[in-house]
Amino acid sequence: MLKGYVDDSGSEPSAPTFVLAGYVLPAERWAHFSDEWAKELARGKPIKYLHMKETGKHFESGQFDGWELPEIEEKLMSLAEVIHAHQPLALAAHAQWSEYDKFKANSSRARYLSSPYKALFHEITRLMYHVGQHWQNPQSVDFIFDGQGDIGEEAVSWYSEIKAAFPPDARPLFGRTPGFEDDLLVLPLQAADMFAWFQRRRICQPVTRPGWVKIEELITNGFAGGSEIGSDGFEKAAADFEKVAKLREQATS
Secondary structure: OEEEEEEEEOOOOOOOEEEEEEEEEEOOHHHHHHHHHHHHHHOOOOOOOOOHHHHOOOOOOOOOOOOOHHHHHHHHHHHHHHHHHHOOEEEEEEEEHHHHHHHHHHOOOHHHOOOHHHHHHHHHHHHHHHHHOOOOOOOOEEEEEEOOOHHHHHHHHHHHHHHHHOOHHHHHHEOOOOEEEOOOOOHHHHHHHHHHHHHHHHHHOOOOOHHHHHHHHHHOOOEEEEEEEOHHHHHHHHHHHHHHHHHHHHHHO
């Protein structure tokens, strides 16, 4: 059995790009990963957790308050090496908020896609299905997402719809209903946060500092699939959810 940890970056509408990204490993390997991640958090100049947004110059509090850029880079490099050592499968999906707004303004199916998060959630599972199709022995994947409050609770209810929208041969790849956890407590989610942050930067403002370029290379070595959802992609996702909703209505009528 596999387990995937997924986080978002740019989920606020003021951000131009919304990314959902994360890593997949055999479930039993995540415990070792977490032990090594915790050691690197504590090593040298320690931090209690990693939130990439706290590395920004504009962020005046948090774990990197008072740190110089080379110190931040050194800490991120050590954490990136943990990711690289474990070679997780990496998946990412992104969308421009402007494309979602275009879809929402023009589609008759907009009510079936109340947030771009829903489509990106759908896309991550589609990417996993696409990768898993080529395996001789398909394995189910249990996904854990960073807590999203109300939208996280709603996402759980989407999962059965997402499963129903896929062909029957995809079912062996679907694990249990996804969970939503706190990334302050669940260390693999901090790695997913790092990956999602760098993916958004790659799209919006690629890193150029040599050390940061190396960090990005380390954490994307196992990249297995990525995609962008445009207004047409939102329409297709909404059509899938509409189809499932109508089937449910028929079943209860």
